[in-house]
Amino acid sequence: MPWRSLPGRIAEEARVRPQAPALLWHADEVSYAELHRMAGAAAARLAGLGLGPAEPVAMVAKKSPQAVAVVLACLMLRRPVLLPSAELGAETLAALVDRCGARRLPDPIQLTEGHEEFTFEGDHDPEDVALLLTTSGSTGLPKVVPLTGGAVTRFADWAAEQFGIGPESTVLNYAPLNFDLCLLDIWTTLSRGGCVSLVDQDLAANPAHLLAQYRARPVQVVQGVPMLYQLLTQAAAGDPALVLDGVEHALLTGDAVSARGFEPLPALLPKAVFHNVYGCTETNDSFLHTIDPADPMPYGTVPIGRPIDGVDALVLDEDGVELTGPGRGELVVSTPFQTAGYLDAELDRGVFSERAGTRYYRTGDLVRRHDDGVLTLEGRRDFVVKVRGVRINTAEVETALRSHPAVTEAAVIAVPDELAGTRLHAVVQRAEGGKLNSLTIRQHAAGLLPRVAIPATVELVDTPLPRTGTGKLDRKAVQRRLLQARTDRPDTTASGG
Amino acid sequence: MARTDDIKRYLIDQFLLEVTVEEIDDDFDLLANGVIDSLGLLTLVGWLENTYKLDIDALDIVPDNFRSVASIDAFLGQADPVASGAN
Numbered sequence: 104m105p106w107r108s109l110p111g112r113i114a115e116e117a118r119v120r121p122q123a124p125a126l127l128w129h130a131d132e133v134s135y136a137e138l139h140r141m142a143g144a145a146a147a148r149l150a151g152l153g154l155g156p157a158e159p160v161a162m163v164a165k166k167s168p169q170a171v172a173v174v175l176a177c178l179m180l181r182r183p184v185l186l187p188s189a190e191l192g193a194e195t196l197a198a199l200v201d202r203c204g205a206r207r208l209p210d211p212i213q214l215t216e217g218h219e220e221f222t223f224e225g226d227h228d229p230e231d232v233a234l235l236l237t238t239s240g241s242t243g244l245p246k247v248v249p250l251t252g253g254a255v256t257r258f259a260d261w262a263a264e265q266f267g268i269g270p271e272s273t274v275l276n277y278a279p280l281n282f283d284l285c286l287l288d289i290w291t292t293l294s295r296g297g298c299v300s301l302v303d304q305d306l307a308a309n310p311a312h313l314l315a316q317y318r319a320r321p322v323q324v325v326q327g328v329p330m331l332y333q334l335l336t337q338a339a340a341g342d343p344a345l346v347l348d349g350v351e352h353a354l355l356t357g358d359a360v361s362a363r364g365f366e367p368l369p370a371l372l373p374k375a376v377f378h379n380v381y382g383c384t385e386t387n388d389s390f391l392h393t394i395d396p397a398d399p400m401p402y403g404t405v406p407i408g409r410p411i412d413g414v415d416a417l418v419l420d421e422d423g424v425e426l427t428g429p430g431r432g433e434l435v436v437s438t439p440f441q442t443a444g445y446l447d448a449e450l451d452r453g454v455f456s457e458r459a460g461t462r463y464y465r466t467g468d469l470v471r472r473h474d475d476g477v478l479t480l481e482g483r484r485d486f487v488v489k490v491r492g493v494r495i496n497t498a499e500v501e502t503a504l505r506s507h508p509a510v511t512e513a514a515v516i517a518v519p520d521e522l523a524g525t526r527l528h529a530v531v532q533r534a535e536g537g538k539l540n541s542l543t544i545r546q547h548a549a550g551l552l553p554r555v556a557i558p559a560t561v562e563l564v565d566t567p568l569p570r571t572g573t574g575k576l577d578r579k580a581v582q583r584r585l586l587q588a589r590t591d592r593p594d595t596t597a598s599g600g
Numbered sequence: 601m602a603r604t605d606d607i608k609r610y611l612i613d614q615f616l617l618e619v620t621v622e623e624i625d626d627d628f629d630l631l632a633n634g635v636i637d638s639l640g641l642l643t644l645v646g647w648l649e650n651t652y653k654l655d656i657d658a659l660d661i662v663p664d665n666f667r668s669v670a671s672i673d674a675f676l677g678q679a680d681p682v683a684s685g686a687n
Contacts, residue, residue, distance in 0.1 A: 306662065308661070
């Protein structure tokens with residue numbers, strides 16, 4: 104197939120099938136013609152902003168059909184668009200937009216009013232940057248990840264083929280608009296003439312909204328973090344007859360699903376094939392594992408499986424030597440969908456590297472390759488953990504807690520949670536005479552960290568935290584003590600985590 | 601016994617807060633400060649329904665109704681005035 108950009112394909116859908124539904128938002132369908140009209144209006148407004156030739160724009164908005172149309176307008180205009188997280192504080196957001204040299208756009212509702220015709224002419228250079236996504240850093244400025252039109256299109260080609268996404272498909276979009284998951288849910292689907300069922304971010308925790316969306320238009324493809332599946336399970340608990348039998352592909356991603364979390368899913372989604380998808384913003388998806396419902400955890404956990412087509416993956420030992428057989432090491436990957444590097448090239452050092460002419464990304468994930476070639480995750484080489492699909496550096500959370508004047512020392516560990524997958528637990532040593540409780544320390548953390556990085560549980564102690572022989576904070580000992588405490592108090596309920 | 605105290609006691613038990621009822625301000629932002637997250641919200645709603653014999657409309661399960669002890673209390677007040685006498 105000759106090169107055809109994503110916006111080019113979507114414009115073609117609007118021309119050929121104008122009345123076909125493109126988006127479902129609450130109970131309303133938005134047709135391809137309407138989406139194209141809104142994008143055209145936004146494109147006309149953008150053209151009138153007097154932007155420099157390569158000046159990026161920033162769209163800071165919650166998910167809505169209008170917001171999708173604005174991103175589409177940017178894609179049509181070959182205008183790189185920065186999509187920051189809506190969770191960022193005002194200062195961080197301003198610094199991020201500034202770092203990108205981006206112009207902040209007006210509200211999508213305003214931008215998409217009116218009837219301006221936009222004719223899509225010619226096509227893009229696949230090497231042009233289309234999207235500026237960001238990594239989910241726990242502190243400081245998020246790293247900006249530029250993705251080219253070519254990378255996004257190659258991904259859409261793979262995803263559409265792999266999960267059978269076509270004009271008859273409806274795909275659930277659960278993730279916020281700035282997440283890389285939208286490259287599948289929204290952009291792959293629109294490029295194939297399918298319909299995207301958009302979950303309202305404000306109602307994302309509400310099972311009734313999820314069910315109403317499903318009833319209005321059953322979906323064939325679902326992608327989400329384990330918590331989405333937990334919410335669907337909760338929705339079904341109120342209605343035992345509920346079966347989501349339209350779903351053909353259920354993608355779990357962002358975190359490891361627990362045995363208890365997975366157990367009810369085959370009955371709830373009886374016709375679905377379950378996939379564990381592994382990827383990150385820098386490379387997009389790189390590993391795929393189809394889960395066997397009869398044996399979902401063959402190695403004690405759901406595997407990440409094998410590299411998807413076109414992906415080159417190596418397992419490196421501690422000396423950086425490639426492991427060719429079974430064993431444990433760090434995973435490095437090269438994908439057809441990856442970024443060329445961070446916007447700030449300084450950040451590439453130690454993360455991207457050339458090896459035999461291929462540019463690889465160091466994932467930081469420690470994996471085990473089993474005898475059958477399947478990979479499982481075993482942990483991190485640094486302090487990064489994933490909570491709800493968001494990468495969090497626990498060392499940075501500790502620093503934030505320690506910066507409270509009444510805190511002497513803090514240790515933050517990730518603990519498995521049956522419902523949420525992973526949650527953070529903090530053990531905080533109070534300074535002598537300091538007034539501190541679990542609420543004031545949370546409040547302090549909330550001023551410095553994104554919400555998902557605030558520990559779910561905080562344990563305050565007045566005795567020093569365990570140290571290793573060399574005097575370093577012994578987080579493993581903290582973890583052991585926590586497990587011991589749990590065993591001693593089996594009736595303790597975990598927090599909402 | 602004030603209803604707000606019962607709500608606080610529940611929050612302390614459920615979310616392992618290790619504080620006293622007096623230490624929770626009525627206006628303390630439970631969401632922004634990471635006490636209640638999405639799943640926690642559902643657990644809380646279930647408890648409110650059981651405790652106050654309510655049938656909370658699914659569309660009312662929006663975060664702003666449960667942002668603080670005060671907003672939960674206000675929500676209960678308008679959800680079902682009869683329930684304000686229940687304990």
